[in-house]
Amino acid sequence: MLYAVFMSSVLPPFPEPPEPLDAPQLLEVGTAGGETEPCLRADAARNRARLLEAAARLIAEHGVAGVTMEAVAAAAQVGKGTVFRRFGDRTGLLTALLDHSGRRLQADFMSGPPPLGPGAPPLMRLRAFGVAVLYRSAEQLDLQLAAQPEPNRRFSHPAHGALRTHVTMLLRQIVPDGDCELLAQTLLASLDPALIHHLTRQRGMPMERLEAGWLDLVARVTRTQA
Amino acid sequence: MLYAVFMSSVLPPFPEPPEPLDAPQLLEVGTAGGETEPCLRADAARNRARLLEAAARLIAEHGVAGVTMEAVAAAAQVGKGTVFRRFGDRTGLLTALLDHSGRRLQADFMSGPPPLGPGAPPLMRLRAFGVAVLYRSAEQLDLQLAAQPEPNRRFSHPAHGALRTHVTMLLRQIVPDGDCELLAQTLLASLDPALIHHLTRQRGMPMERLEAGWLDLVARVTRTQA
DNA sequence: AACCTAAACGGACCTCGGTCCGGATCGTTC
DNA sequence: GAACGATCCGGACCGAGGTCCGTTTAGGTT
Numbered sequence: 188m189l190y191a192v193f194m195s196s197v198l199p200p201f202p203e204p205p206e207p208l209d210a211p212q213l214l215e216v217g218t219a220g221g222e223t224e225p226c227l228r229a230d231a232a233r234n235r236a237r238l239l240e241a242a243a244r245l246i247a248e249h250g251v252a253g254v255t256m257e258a259v260a261a262a263a264q265v266g267k268g269t270v271f272r273r274f275g276d277r278t279g280l281l282t283a284l285l286d287h288s289g290r291r292l293q294a295d296f297m298s299g300p301p302p303l304g305p306g307a308p309p310l311m312r313l314r315a316f317g318v319a320v321l322y323r324s325a326e327q328l329d330l331q332l333a334a335q336p337e338p339n340r341r342f343s344h345p346a347h348g349a350l351r352t353h354v355t356m357l358l359r360q361i362v363p364d365g366d367c368e369l370l371a372q373t374l375l376a377s378l379d380p381a382l383i384h385h386l387t388r389q390r391g392m393p394m395e396r397l398e399a400g401w402l403d404l405v406a407r408v409t410r411t412q413a
Numbered sequence: 414m415l416y417a418v419f420m421s422s423v424l425p426p427f428p429e430p431p432e433p434l435d436a437p438q439l440l441e442v443g444t445a446g447g448e449t450e451p452c453l454r455a456d457a458a459r460n461r462a463r464l465l466e467a468a469a470r471l472i473a474e475h476g477v478a479g480v481t482m483e484a485v486a487a488a489a490q491v492g493k494g495t496v497f498r499r500f501g502d503r504t505g506l507l508t509a510l511l512d513h514s515g516r517r518l519q520a521d522f523m524s525g526p527p528p529l530g531p532g533a534p535p536l537m538r539l540r541a542f543g544v545a546v547l548y549r550s551a552e553q554l555d556l557q558l559a560a561q562p563e564p565n566r567r568f569s570h571p572a573h574g575a576l577r578t579h580v581t582m583l584l585r586q587i588v589p590d591g592d593c594e595l596l597a598q599t600l601l602a603s604l605d606p607a608l609i610h611h612l613t614r615q616r617g618m619p620m621e622r623l624e625a626g627w628l629d630l631v632a633r634v635t636r637t638q639a
Numbered sequence: 640a641a642c643c644t645a646a647a648c649g650g651a652c653c654t655c656g657g658t659c660c661g662g663a664t665c666g667t668t669c
Numbered sequence: 670g671a672a673c674g675a676t677c678c679g680g681a682c683c684g685a686g687g688t689c690c691g692t693t694t695a696g697g698t699t
Contacts, residue, residue, distance in 0.1 A: 227676095227677095228664085228665060228666080228675095228676060228677070229664095229665070229666085230664070230665070230676095230677070230678085231665095231676075231677060231678095234677090234678085255654090255655065255656090256655075256656060256657085257654095257655075257656090260679090260680095265678080265679085266678055266679030266680060267656095267657090267679075267680065268657095268658085268659080268660095268677090268678065268679055268680070269677075269678055269679070271656085271657065271658080272676095272677070272678080273677095276656075276657070277655095277656065277657090332564045332565065335564050338558045338561050338606070338607035338610070339558065339607070339610065339611075341607055341611070342607065342608065342611035342615070343611065343615055365629065366622070366625070366626050366629065369612075369618075369622070369623070369626040369629075369630075370626075370629075370630070372603070372608060372612065373599070373602070373603040373626075373630055376599070376602035376603055376605060376608055377598070377599040377602055377603075379602060380564070381564035381565070381567055381568065382568065382598060382602055384564070384565065385565075385567070385568035385569065386595075386598065389568070389569055392595075396592070396595070397595070399592070400592050400595035400596075400599075403591065403592065403595075403596075404595075404596070404599055404634070407633050407634045407635075407636060408630075408633045408634065409633075410633060410636070453646095453647095454645095454646060454647065454694090454695060454696080455695070455696085456646095456647070456648085456694075456695065457646080457647060457648095457695095460647085460648085481684085481685065481686090482685075482686060482687085483684090483685075483686090486649090486650095491648080491649085492647095492648055492649030492650060493649075493650065493686095493687090494647090494648065494649055494650070494687095494688085494689085494690095495647075495648055495649070497686085497687065497688080498646095498647070498648080499647095502686075502687070503685090503686070503687095
């Protein structure tokens with residue numbers, strides 16, 4: 188499959204893990220002139236796009252394992268240092284590839300239509316949220332797995348933070364008493380791509396079972412009925 | 414701290430991840446002569462012990478990060494190839510260091526005294542189990558984190574399998590209806606060392622809160638009272 | 640005791656992620 | 670349009686994990 192991601196890639200993605208280098212990107216984007224959106228130098232932006240495109244192509248051709256930093260650099264006709272300057276490390280690059288769907292998911296549950304977005308009762312939103320995450324992860328499993336940073340940073344990643352905040356917020360509306368932060372972490376842990384991978388590919392559970400499992404789990408945790 | 418681990422290390426540990434090489438270890442141990450316990454050649458066993466000892470020393474001196482395969486080999490006055498032959502990879506070595514406490518925990522909940530071991534009601538055992546795992550992980554957090562294999566193998570590891578089986582078994586007694594396998598995975602996920610690390614060290618939650626969180630989670634999942 | 644084979648050993652070698660810094664570029668300023 | 674400084678680029682370089690294969694040795698056999 189082709190991760191049609193790099194199209195939106197001229198604009199910087201997520202906060203994107205602590206830009207590794209000394210604070211670059213200080214110019215303003217010209218079109219509107221008002222936003223404080225950090226912007227890259229023209230050549231940098233061009234290279235960024237080319238790198239993402241190259242990475243996506245490599246994935247399509249050789250799988251995630253084929254995405255070597257040097258290979259990506261070569262495919263984009265760019266120096267290796269440039270890749271690291273732009274994305275920090277391999278995880279950063281892979282994460283940038285996931286950025287598109289990540290942002291869409293985030294937009295969906297923050298301001299999209301019910302049952303995912305606001306408007307539906309919290310419990311329903313929570314149910315829908317898990318299912319959405321589940322299927323999104325299932326689609327891009329390999330990439331999700333490969334993009335997983337070393338254990339330390341896994342949870343501090345901004346994307347994870349957004350999900351956590353959202354789930355916590357929903358939980359607070361459903362079970363005002365109770366340690367919602369902790370419960371949120373637990374719920375999210377049960378949607379961990381690595382776990383999904385294990386359950387589906389190694390233990391052969393069908394997605395329907397995982398989905399049912401999520402609904403059941405939510406019911407139990409919120410002490411509502413299944 | 415010193416991981417007093419390598420004392421029992423002349424005997425092979427856990428099933429230990431798929432011994433990487435072509436099936437070695439075919440001799441029988443001399444004392445009893447009856448068991449099918451795989452046994453290493455004398456020199457191999459000696460080197461194994463020396464490697465574990467060296468690794469433990471390195472950890473004590475320079476932290477987990479100081480445990481380089483080459484450093485361990487050098488400290489044990491052994492070739493690098495030997496380290497890999499014996500432990501497969503870095504993860505294998507680190508896992509072997511955890512083996513001692515892992516086995517003890519396993520023995521505790523499989524045949525130890527209540528409330529962890531058999532004899533206590535399942536619900537109580539489950540509660541105790543989580544608390545035990547929690548504190549064990551907290552003690553050896555660094556090592557646990559470093560020993561975490563790439564996402565794929567995390568759940569297929571035999572040690573994890575043992576825990577999973579146990580929790581599943583307890584759950585079946587408590588909530589006979591319900592997808593106990595899935596619930597078990599979820600419960601275990603909430604005890605993941607990486608998560609504990611994040612909650613305690615990065616978000617500053619005290620262990621008491623995690624402990625309370627576990628008890629609450631168990632109560633909710635089993636639909637019993639807190 | 641000599642012999643023989645499976646197993647273990649060692650360290651050169653490869654790959655890949657990540658760092659560094661001299662030199663090229665962009666975009667601004669005057 | 671020329672000068673200038675911040676930013677970026679490139680690729681040599683490093684360290685660590687992991688592989689390979691020729692050599693050595695344990696330990697059973699005759």
